[in-house]
Amino acid sequence: MNRNFDAIVVGAGPAGSSAALTMARAGLKVALLERGAFPGEKNMFGGVLHRLTALEDIFPDFWNQAPLERHIVKKALTFMTGESSFNVNFDTEVSDRTPYNGYTVSRPKFDRWLADEAVKAGATLLNRSTVDNVVKEGKQVVGVTLLRDGSELRAPIVIAADGVLSFTAQKAGLRRAQFNPSHLAVGVKALIDMPKEVIDDRFGLVRDQGASNEIVGCTSGVRGGGFLYTNYDSLSVGLVLHLSSLSQGTKTPYDLLNEFMAQPQMAKLLRGGQLQEYSAHLVPEGGLEMVPQIDGDGILVAGDAAGMCIVTGLNLEGINLATQSGVIAGQTAIKAHQEGNFTRFVLRDYRKLLEKTYVIKDLRLYRRTPQMLHNDRIYRQYPEFVCGLMDEIYRIDGTPKQSMTKMLLGAARKTIGLKNLMADVYAGWRAL
Ligand SMILES: Cc1cc2nc3c(=O)[nH]c(=O)nc-3n(C[C@H](O)[C@H](O)[C@H](O)COP(=O)(O)OP(=O)(O)OC[C@H]3O[C@@H](n4cnc5c(N)ncnc54)[C@H](O)[C@@H]3O)c2cc1C
Numbered sequence: 040m041n042r043n044f045d046a047i048v049v050g051a052g053p054a055g056s057s058a059a060l061t062m063a064r065a066g067l068k069v070a071l072l073e074r075g076a077f078p079g080e081k082n083m084f085g086g087v088l089h090r091l092t093a094l095e096d097i098f099p100d101f102w103n104q105a106p107l108e109r110h111i112v113k114k115a116l117t118f119m120t121g122e123s124s125f126n127v128n129f130d131t132e133v134s135d136r137t138p139y140n141g142y143t144v145s146r147p148k149f150d151r152w153l154a155d156e157a158v159k160a161g162a163t164l165l166n167r168s169t170v171d172n173v174v175k176e177g178k179q180v181v182g183v184t185l186l187r188d189g190s191e192l193r194a195p196i197v198i199a200a201d202g203v204l205s206f207t208a209q210k211a212g213l214r215r216a217q218f219n220p221s222h223l224a225v226g227v228k229a230l231i232d233m234p235k236e237v238i239d240d241r242f243g244l245v246r247d248q249g250a251s252n253e254i255v256g257c258t259s260g261v262r263g264g265g266f267l268y269t270n271y272d273s274l275s276v277g278l279v280l281h282l283s284s285l286s287q288g289t290k291t292p293y294d295l296l297n298e299f300m301a302q303p304q305m306a307k308l309l310r311g312g313q314l315q316e317y318s319a320h321l322v323p324e325g326g327l328e329m330v331p332q333i334d335g336d337g338i339l340v341a342g343d344a345a346g347m348c349i350v351t352g353l354n355l356e357g358i359n360l361a362t363q364s365g366v367i368a369g370q371t372a373i374k375a376h377q378e379g380n381f382t383r384f385v386l387r388d389y390r391k392l393l394e395k396t397y398v399i400k401d402l403r404l405y406r407r408t409p410q411m412l413h414n415d416r417i418y419r420q421y422p423e424f425v426c427g428l429m430d431e432i433y434r435i436d437g438t439p440k441q442s443m444t445k446m447l448l449g450a451a452r453k454t455i456g457l458k459n460l461m462a463d464v465y466a467g468w469r470a471l
Pocket residue numbers: 049050051052053054055072073074075078079081082083084085086087088089168169170171200201202203206225226227228277278279319320321322341342343344347348355356357358359361
């Protein structure tokens with residue numbers, strides 16, 4: 040095998056394959072290295088692919104080509120306690136609005152498809168190829184070594200798209216070895232098989248319509264939240280849990296997931312489904328504060344490897360940022376080839392270009408959100424407040440009623456405390 044390339048991409052997830060595809064289409068000789076037996080083999084996520092504006096430039100009708108499960112027409116936010124739940128639903132019935140605002144996908148299928156597109160464009164995909172280290176000449180990264188045999192692959196530019204733990208970025212000296220645990224969350228997910236007709240009836244869907252539900256209060260007080268997404272003939276149900284909060288408790292993520300699935304309202308939605316698999320993965324939740332140095336001599340960092348993920352409690356966005364940053368990293372590499380200069384003085388255009396897109400703009404907008412989400416009250420007291428208040432409002436028991444304002448203030452005083460409520464409203468206003 041020829042071991043010299045114009046560019047090496049580490050990781051065939053959404054960021055890596057988008058970068059490889061962009062460069063291969065421009066005629067560069069690209070190696071796309073993936074540690075799994077195939078792209079997507081080791082990848083999981085909750086399940087909603089938000090609009091991939093970057094890929095829509097490459098595939099103007101990507102929704103006709105990509106393997107998608109359902110498009111989202113219903114979004115719900117649920118406050119949950121051990122026995123009650125209160126939902127806020129947004130339901131939008133538009134018969135054809137392609138591209139839709141979100142689609143559920145299966146990562147093994149989606150990641151494989153995207154990597155195959157990069158291969159069709161001319162990239163060389165090397166599966167079972169775990170990158171162990173970067174090769175440097177002086178300060179300049181000029182290639183990588185493979186774990187299996189220590190062999191070297193060389194290219195004047197390496198794009199690190201190897202996910203949240205990115206050892207490639209770390210070994211290139213672009214990020215510190217130790218993570219701040221408050222920047223990471225662990226996601227656990229169960230995939231539940233269920234016939235399409237049952238899903239359609241249970242969630243009020245037709246054709247390939249889908250529903251997504253974010254849930255707060257389902258984590259036994261551990262900071263984090265739950266999700267439930269409809270795939271074509273399966274459901275994705277899971278939790279995203281802050282590592283620093285999880286480590287203070289005694290329950291494992293799977294204990295919490297099983298309790299969540301057994302909660303009465305959840306159990307009714309999952310009834311009759313067959314558990315197909317469990318999986319787990321880390322989520323970079325630190326926002327802008329955890330973004331490392333993303334350019335160096337001969338190297339760029341994209342996607343989760345660069346901490347580019349946005350978690351607001353209502354949405355978890357990662358794949359759209361990964362593909363956008365992958366495409367821009369690819370474009371920067373193409374420019375570096377045109378100029379014959381791979382130093383950070385040229386490669387820092389990457390950050391400048393990203394600054395102009397929603398990727399850095401949104402990370403900056405939501406820079407205070409990770410801190411706000413570290414408020415323990417959100418995960419126990421607020422769901423108790425909301426469900427308790429609704430229980431009181433709906434209760435008709437022959438005794439004289441109180442005004443709703445009195446009920447609201449009484450429930451807030453009892454569960455949250457009025458001072459805390461005011462402080463939380465202020466923090467929420469600053470963060471969102
Ligand atoms: C529970 C959970 C729920 C989520 N929900 C959503 C959601 O609903 N919507 C959304 O948009 N995002 C969601 N995300 C985030 C999303 O999954 C990530 O942001 C996205 O996958 C990042 O893509 P990436 O290509 O940067 O990294 P990854 O998808 O992690 O891909 C990295 C690739 O690199 C490979 N690799 C790693 N190390 C090496 C190595 N040394 N050598 C070679 N290959 C290597 C891996 O095998 C992998 O294929 C969720 C994440 C989790 C965990």
